[in-house]
Each structure stands twice: as structure tokens, then as C-alpha cells.
Amino acid sequence: MMKIGVVVHGPQIVDTGYAVKILKLLESYGDVTAILGGTMGRTAVIDAELEDKIDIGQKLLPSQSIEKLSKTSDMVVLINYGKSSVTGHAFGYKVFNRCDADPILLQIERPGEKDGTVIPWNKDLTAFAENIARDLKLQITDPSLITDKMELNGVGAFKSGNIIHRKVAGVSPDENILLNGIVVGRSTSENVILVAEDGILTQILGGIIKNHGVEKLGKIDLENAVVKTGLLRRSKVKPRIIKSKQNAKNRNTSKLSISYLSHAAEDIYKLKDSDLVVTVGDDTTLVAADILYRFNIPIIGITDGDLDRVVEEGFKPVGSMIIELDSGWDDIIGEKIFLELFNGKQTMEIENIENFKSKIIQIISNTTSKYNLKYN
Structure with a gap:
């Protein structure tokens, strides 16, 4: 039986019920092992009482989760529910490129939306992606189109001496900008570029910097830092109380x-x-x-x-x-x-x-x- 590793990222994929739906679907194709990638989805998993289905005991980045599952799986499926297709595709692009070796990776993005997509980041998964896309009534997106778009728009980090510029994808005006979980500013446009000098954030082009947040953040590796915009959890949910x-x-x-x-x-x-x-x-x-x-x-x-x-x-x-x-x-x-x-x-x-x-x-x-x- 095929072994399928699943990386569940973010609270929205859990809160919408699609994490459970997709896990059940994948179980019809093979033996499924699911772990959380990132940290913000942990509360959502607890609220949904899914700790027995999704391993939340390891604090791993999505790329680390993919690499871990790749060792014991025939393929890895990354499930995410970004606030837009732009942020979702940019997320998958960054995660895939952060993995040390090209993993056999399939991404299911925004499954409950009209612009929801299935992305076979590895060509060997094209046929499987077609099946999943049909099951979930989603479109398939060619990963090369995402890569071309990211490179054309200059998304990512660019280093010049001791200064690093990093463009952030999918930002809307008046959103929080978080670096490694700390609010460092607020966007004023859709085009936001973070600027760090000697490891210290010094500017937010297209936004207003929050000096107090920068002080708390201290020195960072801007190129590899975790950047989030907007709310950490968008859903209104009933919290689950459990005994400690x-x-x-x-x-x-x-x-x-x-x-x-x-x-x-x-x-x-x-x-x-x-x-x-x-x-x-x-x-x-x-x-x-x-x-x-x-x-x-x-x-x-x-x-x-x-x-x-x-x-x-x-x-x-x-x-x-x-x-x-x-x-x-x-x-x-x-x-x-x-x-x-x-x-x-x-x-x-x-x-x-x-x-x-x-x-x-x-x-x-x-x-x-x-x-x-x-x-x-």
C-alpha cells in the first residue's frame, strides 16, 4: 500500500473542516501519516479534537515536516488554506524551495474556494494530482507558472552587501506584518518590501515600521525568517477546554x-x-x-x-x-x-x-x- 505523508499547515485548513475531509480522501489511496507544519495550527487541531489524527507534538517548520515525512513516505501532501491564491502559491513555492532535496510533493491549496488548486511540485505526481483535483473539484496549477510569476514579481530575498531586501507576496493594505511571530509593522499598500541591515529590520517599504516590535525581534536572518501578514487565525471558533x-x-x-x-x-x-x-x-x-x-x-x-x-x-x-x-x-x-x-x-x-x-x-x-x- 502506498504511504502518504500529510503536512497540515495553518489553522484555516482545520477550522473549515477540509483537513478531515482531505485526510479521509487520501486514506482511500494509501496509508496516511499526518503531522502539523508550523505552529499556529496547533490550537485549531486541539479545538477540533484531531490530536489522534494529526501529530502536533513536534515544533517543525513546514519544510522540516516535509523532509521528515519524505524519509518514510512515497509522497508528501501539503494542505494549506491561504488568505488568497497569491499567498498560498507563494507559500508553497517558498516551502518547496527550502527543502534540501526536491521532495515528491503535492500541494492542495484553498480547497473550499473557487480559486482553490492542486499543485504537483514534482512531475511524477501529475497523474495523482489529476485524481485528487477531480475528487475535490479543484483546478490543477502547473508549478512552473507559479515559479515564473514569483520570479517575475521579485518575490523573495535579495542580498547586497550587508543589506537584505525581501518582497512579501499577497499583502493587502492595513494588515499586520509579523516576523518570526512578532508584529514589526503594518502595511499601507499591496507592495511591501522588508529591508534589514546587519540583521536588523530598518525599513518597511509600502508599510509603517513598529520600532517596539523591531526591538523585541532583535537580530534576524531576514532571508529565512517566517513572514506572516494579517490575522494569525481568521476563524471565530468555540474553544475546547482540556485538562492539564x-x-x-x-x-x-x-x-x-x-x-x-x-x-x-x-x-x-x-x-x-x-x-x-x-x-x-x-x-x-x-x-x-x-x-x-x-x-x-x-x-x-x-x-x-x-x-x-x-x-x-x-x-x-x-x-x-x-x-x-x-x-x-x-x-x-x-x-x-x-x-x-x-x-x-x-x-x-x-x-x-x-x-x-x-x-x-x-x-x-x-x-x-x-x-x-x-x-x-
Whole structure:
């Protein structure tokens, strides 16, 4: 029996129900093994209760997932639901070209849309692609046409000395621009080019740079960085609440594990066994709260009202507290909390959450009188 590896990328392919539909279809052709490529789809897989069908335990880039499955599969199918055919095709083009060896790769893109396509990135898959396209009522797109279009439009990175220019495909005006999970600016046109000098983002042509985000990002490899635009998750969904190991504890009497998080780009799922998480920054707080809601883990969010809204709808766990400060003060207060309460470590143990909250408020009130407490 043919062995088919499937890389599931992004939340939209899961939220629309097409991930399940395509997996069932592929099972009629062979033995299917599915893993997540990228990180944003993990919450969608959890909400859809698909952990038994899609492996979400490995934090791999889509190209890494393809390479991993290629070792044990006769072919790999990449399923994605980009916000447009342009972004979807550009995504497939970049992923295919990032793989060390040309994989036997088929892409199914935007299956629920009129412009949805099946792309046989390897010529050996042309006949199989025709079958899949017929089953899903999609058109086949020749990968050479996508490659020509990407090269004609100059999509990708271009290096000149210590300066790198990277053109971003499929951008609409007034969208967030994220680099490695951190918001670094906002688009003002459809033509966006990121510019980095000595590894630091210095300009966004066709957009407005967010200096605070650039500071958080630090030095990057712009050529290989993960670039996203718009919302990280577009669907409005009902979140699924699942038990974590710590939920069985009595949070008022037991030793409690408290974690510190300052970047939304970090692996928030590693914190799912914490009893409480302190988050710094508006977007970090929004994303962390939304994910940790699934595990019933409250947060203490240190924010300053500079929200870019990277998800359509965010949820806050019961028992959470949001502290809003004046602009720019979230990082200052966050650093004080990290050094004075956490002693520079990412985790600590406490005996009482209310006492811990009081200590945080004390640090803030000793530093500034301008803050506002919000409870959910």
C-alpha cells in the first residue's frame, strides 16, 4: 500500500473542516501519516479534537515536516488554506524551495474556494494530482507558472552587501506584518518590501515600521525568517477546554508553578502545565491568554494598550488579571517583575496566587501611579 505523508499547515485548513475531509480522501489511496507544519495550527487541531489524527507534538517548520515525512513516505501532501491564491502559491513555492532535496510533493491549496488548486511540485505526481483535483473539484496549477510569476514579481530575498531586501507576496493594505511571530509593522499598500541591515529590520517599504516590535525581534536572518501578514487565525471558533496536569491541584494550598512570558513567538504550549503565567506585551498577552484558555490556566498580563489584534477573537482564562500601563511601560515593568520576583528565571514556585498578585501590584505602584487593573 502506498504511504502518504500529510503536512497540515495553518489553522484555516482545520477550522473549515477540509483537513478531515482531505485526510479521509487520501486514506482511500494509501496509508496516511499526518503531522502539523508550523505552529499556529496547533490550537485549531486541539479545538477540533484531531490530536489522534494529526501529530502536533513536534515544533517543525513546514519544510522540516516535509523532509521528515519524505524519509518514510512515497509522497508528501501539503494542505494549506491561504488568505488568497497569491499567498498560498507563494507559500508553497517558498516551502518547496527550502527543502534540501526536491521532495515528491503535492500541494492542495484553498480547497473550499473557487480559486482553490492542486499543485504537483514534482512531475511524477501529475497523474495523482489529476485524481485528487477531480475528487475535490479543484483546478490543477502547473508549478512552473507559479515559479515564473514569483520570479517575475521579485518575490523573495535579495542580498547586497550587508543589506537584505525581501518582497512579501499577497499583502493587502492595513494588515499586520509579523516576523518570526512578532508584529514589526503594518502595511499601507499591496507592495511591501522588508529591508534589514546587519540583521536588523530598518525599513518597511509600502508599510509603517513598529520600532517596539523591531526591538523585541532583535537580530534576524531576514532571508529565512517566517513572514506572516494579517490575522494569525481568521476563524471565530468555540474553544475546547482540556485538562492539564496542574488542573488537579488546589491552587490555594499547593506549591504552584508560575511562568514568565515576554514574546508571543515563544512556544506557549510549553506552559500548559503551569498554574499561572505572567505575560508582557499586548499581543503576547492576547495570544497567550487565547491558547492557555484551552488549558484553564489564568494569566497576569502586563500591557500598555498597544494592541495589533493578531487573532480575530481572543479568550481569557477565569481568574486572569490584565494590568494596563502608559505607552512603553509594559516592558519596563515586565523587566522589574522578571528580575525582582522571578530572579531572572523563566519559572518559579509560590504558595498563594493572591499574594503573588499583590507583590506584582506593589512593584508597579512603587514605579508608577498610572495603571489600570482589569479582571475578566
